[in-house]
Amino acid sequence: MVDISIKNGRILTPKGFVEGSLLIEDGIITSIGEKEGAEHVIDAKGNIVMPGLINAHTHLGMTLFRGYADDLPLKEWLTEHIWPIEAKLTEDDVYAGTLLGCLEMIKSGTTAFADMYIRMNGAAKAVEESGLRGVLSYGMIELGDEERGEKELKIGKEFVKKWNGTSNGRITAMYGPHAPNTCSSEFLMYVREHADEDKVGIHIHASETKAEVEQIKAQCGMSSVKLLDSLNFLGPDVLAAHCIWLSPEDIQILKKKDVKIAHNPTSNMKLASGIAPVPELLEAGITVGLGTDGCASNNTLDMFYEMKMAALLNKVRKLDPTTIPAPKAVEMATVNGARSVGLDTGVIAEGKKADIIIVDMNKPHLTPRHDLISHLVYCTKGSDVSTTIVDGKILMENYQVKIFDEAEVMARAEERAKDLMGC
Numbered sequence: 001m002v003d004i005s006i007k008n009g010r011i012l013t014p015k016g017f018v019e020g021s022l023l024i025e026d027g028i029i030t031s032i033g034e035k036e037g038a039e040h041v042i043d044a045k046g047n048i049v050m051p052g053l054i055n056a057h058t059h060l061g062m063t064l065f066r067g068y069a070d071d072l073p074l075k076e077w078l079t080e081h082i083w084p085i086e087a088k089l090t091e092d093d094v095y096a097g098t099l100l101g102c103l104e105m106i107k108s109g110t111t112a113f114a115d116m117y118i119r120m121n122g123a124a125k126a127v128e129e130s131g132l133r134g135v136l137s138y139g140m141i142e143l144g145d146e147e148r149g150e151k152e153l154k155i156g157k158e159f160v161k162k163w164n165g166t167s168n169g170r171i172t173a174m175y176g177p178h179a180p181n182t183c184s185s186e187f188l189m190y191v192r193e194h195a196d197e198d199k200v201g202i203h204i205h206a207s208e209t210k211a212e213v214e215q216i217k218a219q220c221g222m223s224s225v226k227l228l229d230s231l232n233f234l235g236p237d238v239l240a241a242h243c244i245w246l247s248p249e250d251i252q253i254l255k256k257k258d259v260k261i262a263h264n265p266t267s268n269m270k271l272a273s274g275i276a277p278v279p280e281l282l283e284a285g286i287t288v289g290l291g292t293d294g295c296a297s298n299n300t301l302d303m304f305y306e307m308k309m310a311a312l313l314n315k316v317r318k319l320d321p322t323t324i325p326a327p328k329a330v331e332m333a334t335v336n337g338a339r340s341v342g343l344d345t346g347v348i349a350e351g352k353k354a355d356i357i358i359v360d361m362n363k364p365h366l367t368p369r370h371d372l373i374s375h376l377v378y379c380t381k382g383s384d385v386s387t388t389i390v391d392g393k394i395l396m397e398n399y400q401v402k403i404f405d406e407a408e409v410m411a412r413a414e415e416r417a418k419d420l421m422g423c
């Protein structure tokens, strides 16, 4: 007997929309459009059945900081507000924050995400419980201190060894050196060696701010990307978040080394970091996924909103409304996102893993329906997602979260935030 059948759907496949049923067996999509009947039948009622969205860059533990210390200069925000609290964070806090983030993702249609943070055993425990797919890394900051670097790498390595490939493969691990200006060249080369040895990828922030690129230029006489390339650090397994301040030469290097990029338009606007040259990156044939970044710089994890921001932001920069059209934004949040974080998902096709969402189109802001792809990018909100399935398991059906008690998750996060910040 087939496990799950979604009937009466408008199924978004790489070839366009297909009307009918979708079957899921043992976590895999086995039929699209034709066959019906299963142990569990979900009636999509003519709504959109599409691949779950992939958040290619976030720090879920930071959901506890949502709305705390907004609208400040980056340096003041980090040194006076975020870092002092992060120093107090326990594994339980990160567990509570990550679980809250997972709940928000399930409810807004994200089925997989790449996370870099601290106290990551707490995060992995939350991902294990949530049913989501997580590509997790321990964020290492070394600041040229050899002793500190040894300690950081030890934690990063233990995390990779403990969690990579667990939860039926739902959890994968990467190394997470924070950025080229918070980790020395020696340390970055050391991380590359260990990533090769353990056969895992690397998640890093790069070229996020003008100040970072200027600092690297003053220290090494070259750009952040060129520096990383000179260390033989770059490769197809590198996920680089932001990549805003790039020269044409940097773009050529990123293409040559097949580096994957996570574009975070809302965070880049909120922190006034700048605008990533996404059209130029796509033109060069580079894989660009989309991310929300942490909750303190966004302040939600809604990937539908992120698609809209990605489609709009570069239109303003280029003064060209044809830049990043809606289908491209959907591609960035699904299939490109999956590729960028090293997953073989993000697409509805027979034989692919069943990471699927249903978007409820029966809403005033989604009426009339001239163009469904346009609606997904410019009108849909995360709260229009009614059903979320990951690895063939139903995490939410008809707006009811099945995997854990929603109220409990929110109450725990509220309590941890109150303890940490007294508000």
Ligand SMILES: [Zn+2]
Binding pocket: 057, 058, 059, 205, 241, 293, 294
């Ligand atoms: Zn980030």
